[in-house]
Amino acid sequence: xxxxxxxxxxxxxxxxxxxxxxxxxxxxxxxxxxxxxxxxxxxxxxxxxxxxxxxxxxxxxxxxxxxxxxxxxxxxxxxxxxxxxxxxxxxxxxxxxxxxxxxxxxxxxxxxxxxxxxxxxxxxxxxxxxxxxxxxxxxxxxxxxxxxxxxxxxxxxxxxxxxxxxxxxxxxxxxxxxxxxxxxxxxxxxxxxxxxxxxxxxxxxxxxxxxxxxxxxxxxxxxxxxxxxxxxxxxxxxxxxxxxxxxxxxxxxxxxxxxxxxxxxxxxxxxxxxxxxxxxxxxxxxxxxxxxxxxxxxxxxxxxxxxxxxxxxxxxxxxxxxxxxxxxxxxxxxxxxxxxxxxxxxxxxxxxxxxxxxxxxxxxxxxxxxxxxxxxxxxxxxxxxxxxxxxxxxxxxxxxxxxxxxxxxxxxxxxxxxxxxxxxxxxxxxxxxxxxxxxxxxxxxxxxxxxxxxxxxxxxxxxxxxxxxxxxxxxxxxxxxxxxxxxxxxxxxxxxxxxxxxxxxxxxxxxxxxxxxxxxxxxxxxxxxxxxxxxxxxxxxxxxxxxxxxxxxxxxxxxxxxxxxxxxxxxxxxxxxxxxxxxxxxxxxxxxxxxxxxxxxxxxxxxxxxxxxxxxxxxxxxxxxxxxxxxxxxxxxxxxxxxxxxxxxxxxxxxxxxxxxxxxxxxxxxxxxxxxxxxxxxxxxxxxxxxxxxxxxxxxxxxxxxxxxxxxxxxxxxxxxxxxxxxxxxxxxxxxxxxxxxxxxxxxxxxxxxxxxxxxxxxxxxxxxxxxx
Numbered sequence: 001x002x003x004x005x006x007x008x009x010x011x012x013x014x015x016x017x018x019x020x021x022x023x024x025x026x027x028x029x030x031x032x033x034x035x036x037x038x039x040x041x042x043x044x045x046x047x048x049x050x051x052x053x054x055x056x057x058x059x060x061x062x063x064x065x066x067x068x069x070x071x072x073x074x075x076x077x078x079x080x081x082x083x084x085x086x087x088x089x090x091x092x093x094x095x096x097x098x099x100x101x102x103x104x105x106x107x108x109x110x111x112x113x114x115x116x117x118x119x120x121x122x123x124x125x126x127x128x129x130x131x132x133x134x135x136x137x138x139x140x141x142x143x144x145x146x147x148x149x150x151x152x153x154x155x156x157x158x159x160x161x162x163x164x165x166x167x168x169x170x171x172x173x174x175x176x177x178x179x180x181x182x183x184x185x186x187x188x189x190x191x192x193x194x195x196x197x198x199x200x201x202x203x204x205x206x207x208x209x210x211x212x213x214x215x216x217x218x219x220x221x222x223x224x225x226x227x228x229x230x231x232x233x234x235x236x237x238x239x240x241x242x243x244x245x246x247x248x249x250x251x252x253x254x255x256x257x258x259x260x261x262x263x264x265x266x267x268x269x270x271x272x273x274x275x276x277x278x279x280x281x282x283x284x285x286x287x288x289x290x291x292x293x294x295x296x297x298x299x300x301x302x303x304x305x306x307x308x309x310x311x312x313x314x315x316x317x318x319x320x321x322x323x324x325x326x327x328x329x330x331x332x333x334x335x336x337x338x339x340x341x342x343x344x345x346x347x348x349x350x351x352x353x354x355x356x357x358x359x360x361x362x363x364x365x366x367x368x369x370x371x372x373x374x375x376x377x378x379x380x381x382x383x384x385x386x387x388x389x390x391x392x393x394x395x396x397x398x399x400x401x402x403x404x405x406x407x408x409x410x411x412x413x414x415x416x417x418x419x420x421x422x423x424x425x426x427x428x429x430x431x432x433x434x435x436x437x438x439x440x441x442x443x444x445x446x447x448x449x450x451x452x453x454x455x456x457x458x459x460x461x462x463x464x465x466x467x468x469x470x471x472x473x474x475x476x477x478x479x480x481x482x483x484x485x486x487x488x489x490x491x492x493x494x495x496x497x498x499x500x501x502x503x504x505x506x507x508x509x510x511x512x513x514x515x516x517x518x519x520x521x522x523x524x525x526x527x528x529x530x531x532x533x534x535x536x537x538x539x540x541x542x543x544x545x546x547x548x549x550x551x552x553x554x555x556x557x558x559x560x561x562x563x564x565x566x567x568x569x570x571x572x573x574x575x576x577x578x579x580x581x582x583x584x585x586x587x588x589x590x591x592x593x594x595x596x597x598x599x600x601x602x603x604x605x606x607x608x609x610x611x612x613x614x615x616x617x618x619x620x621x622x623x624x625x626x627x628x629x630x631x632x633x634x635x636x637x638x639x640x641x642x643x644x645x646x647x648x649x650x651x652x653x654x655x656x657x658x659x660x661x662x663x664x665x666x667x668x669x670x671x672x673x674x675x676x677x678x679x680x681x682x683x684x685x686x687x688x689x690x691x692x693x694x695x696x697x698x699x700x701x702x703x704x705x706x707x708x709x710x711x712x713x714x715x716x717x718x719x720x721x722x723x724x725x726x727x728x729x730x731x732x733x734x735x736x737x738x739x740x741x742x743x744x745x746x747x748x749x750x751x752x753x754x755x756x757x758x759x760x761x762x763x764x765x766x767x768x769x770x771x772x773x
Contacts, residue, residue, distance in 0.1 A: 004116075004175045008033065008086040010076060010103065012050035015120055016092030018150035021054050021061040024070040025151065025583070025641075026179040026657060031082050036075045047073030061151055063583060063639035076106065083110040088172065090144065092120040095253075097128055104129070108137045116168045118144040122196055123253040126161045126189045138163040144172060145193055146182075147376050148242075152584070154659065155375035156182035157193045177441065181583055181657035183375055185368045191257035194362045194369055195376030198383065200250055202351040204267045206235040207247075209346050211273060213339055214308045217291050222318035223344050227326070227333050229380030236304075240290035244274060245283040263354055263405075273310050331390050334398070345398070348386070353399060355383035356407040359431065366418050366428045367438060384418040384428075392417060424453025445664040447474060447511050457502075458494055462487035465495045471504035471674075472667050482512050483520040484568040486539060489546050496546075496553050505670035506553070508572060509560035509663055515585070518567025521594060525761045528752060540748055543568065543600040544741050551575040551680065556673035560666035561585045562659055566636065570648060571598060574605035577673060577680070579653040580666040581640040587648040588636030593770040595712065595757030597720045598631065599748035604740040606631065607724065608683040609647040620688045620731055621695070624724045628696055631724075632717045634770075684734045687726030696721035712756040712773045719747040 009020040012034040023030040034046035042048060051073050054061040062068045083089055089107055093099055100119065107117055119129055122145055130138040142160045147153035156176050160169045176182040187193040192200060210220045221234025233241060255268045284290035293312060295301045303312040322340040326333035334345040355369055363369050370382020387395055392413045399406050418429045426438040450468055458465040462479040475495050479485055499506045527536050550557055559573040562582035570587050573579050589602045610616065610623035630646055637643035640655045656665045700717045703709040723743045726735050751757045756773055763771035
């Protein structure tokens with residue numbers, strides 16, 4: 001990992017620029033080069049333009065403003081000598097062999113001995129790339145196939161050749177894992193490698209079958225989506241996202257490279273409808289639309305292509321009887337006697353059979369193919385996990401009834417499964433017919449693995465406490481979206497007492513998509529609708545006291561978030577001794593969006609942090625204003641690095657790039673705090689009182705008059721201003737923690753009774769979007 005200190009990326013297109021940005025996110029200087037266009041007055045214009053687009057990208061390519069400063073743009077005519085300082089050179093130019101090989105000759109003349117060179121190609125075999133080049137180049141060359149966008153897609157396919165030095169592969173693998181946050185999958189030098197080989201086949205099967213059966217695309221996306229554990233974009237939504245115009249090119253590349261007996265050829269036929277859409281400019285979201293479009297002339301109406309007529313019509317809600325009839329049984333959906341059921345089988349059956357066909361060709365390991373589809377296409381389960389779900393023997397029998405070929409790998413697994421748990425260990429079936437333990441990379445610890453051979457120390461319907469070894473306990477949220485409810489608070493209180501008795505330290509962590517979406521709004525709305533104000537007040541008070549008990553526990557507490565950590569999820573992190581955050585952690589106090597103020601100590605903790613930051617002018621008002629401008633607009637940090645800028649995380653908090661390493665890193669951080677640990681001293685805050693409140697209200701009023709704040713924003717922000725300025729206090733009377741918590745609770749309860757807040761909560765629950773009342 002430490003062998004790579006500087007990187008060069010040649011090719012400043014979408015992928016090359018994105019790779020450069022992720023290298024910079026890792027804190028590594030990167031040289032971004034491209035050609036000099038004819039008659040260019042700025043010889044770096046392509047790389048300069050790419051850097052500017054990266055800075056404005058949405059979703060953001062950079063995790064922080066500092067990262068952007070690590071990218072140096074240049075061109076391959078004037079700055080190729082800079083490669084001599086680089087340890088890894090990534091080529092990401094156009095997919096033409098002659099252009100790549102010409103560039104490699106230039107790279108070979110400029111690079112230092114032992115530097116690694118890799119291509120981001122997705123279609124050209126490695127053997128062809130190094131053909132005719134010096135042995136010294138081939139020894140240092142490999143393929144590193146990133147997925148777009150490089151910051152967010154966790155998969156990296158790594159391909160070595162017969163001549164590639166093992167040390168070169170090990171260096172890239174370690175760097176990509178630890179520093180870039182990638183799950184590295186070793187692939188063979190085969191067309192399309194793993195994910196695109198199977199993914200393109202799956203997408204082609206889905207489109208071909210839908211067109212030939214004349215189905216509605218909304219129904220198809222519903223069938224391919226949740227029932228199969230695939231993102232809700234389904235197939236047609238996904239193609240709109242990646243671009244319809246890529247389909248013909250990728251299909252043609254695979255068809256030209258794959259052997260004649262590959263099942264892909266049976267699906268590779270022209271689709272006149274797709275060709276017509278592309279010709280008319282419907283290339284997906286980057287164009288006028290694709291299979292779906294927004295008709296602005298019809299009042300921004302969402303429309304969908306009719307696969308029979310080829311014309312657009314109003315989009316509608318999916319109506320698939322087979323999904324309801326099947327319930328949670330995937331087998332029942334695949335067996336359903338209806339066009340939708342037959343479609344589900346013809347797509348998934350083909351795809352699972354093709355996955356088995358690829359075992360031993362694209363990759364030798366079941367887990368490599370599963371991981372490639374989970375991370376490259378965001379499938380919830382890999383194809384072999386889906387085969388186990390429907391049953392190996394069931395799949396073989398159904399393939400035989402259809403007259404379809406049964407791949408040897410399926411015959412090998414007959415009567416068994418590809419995955420099993422034996423003596424508390426995950427095992428996978430090998431090509432030799434024997435099971436072997438699934439070995440995680442060194443330093444990777446997953447809670448899902450630890451659970452296999454132990455029982456929870458404590459557990460209820462919304463949370464659990466686990467012993468993760470070495471005297472460290474792990475508190476896990478298990479509620480829907482990990483929203484915080486009374487059961488979590490109750491078990492957290494019990495966990496604090498249990499950890500004090502039996503453990504050295506506590507980590508708060510889970511393996512859900514999001515750390516926590518905040519408080520359970522559904523329960524809060526229900527309580528409000530029946531006027532259970534005492535119960536709501538008790539919930540707020542209980543949360544405050546539980547989080548305080550966590551903060552002042554006689555042992556270190558480390559929060560380990562990933563994904564969203566909002567509202568109450570953010571507040572629990574604010575009360576931890578330290579946080580070890582996954583780089584893709586999105587933190588914020590967002591309560592104003594539902595008409596409330598932070599009620600579990602969020603205001604108090606943020607005031608304390610900014611008052612002691614040492615970066616603001618002296619006096620009580622600068623910290624108050626800073627917290628107000630952050631919380632009043634429901635600011636959410638778009639990365640863990642940005643969370644430090646808002647002080648949702650401290651400068652000393654750690655960031656883990658690879659999600660799979662988060663628990664191990666958090667545990668190590670917790671153990672490092674054990675020796676000599678003492679709880680923090682309670683904060684004492686000096687707040688400006690009514691004069692400060694007036695200043696904040698003037699700012700609110702100005703925004704209201706400019707149309708940047710709604711009438712109810714003014715109400716909510718006014719309550720927030722009262723909390724942050726200390727109510728009736730003044731600068732001569734410092735406030736302790738309990739007094740600020742009481743302000744939070746009382747203003748929270750005042751807003752909770754307001755019809756404007758109830759309307760915001762109801763709208764959020766129904767639409768997932770804030771109400772601008």
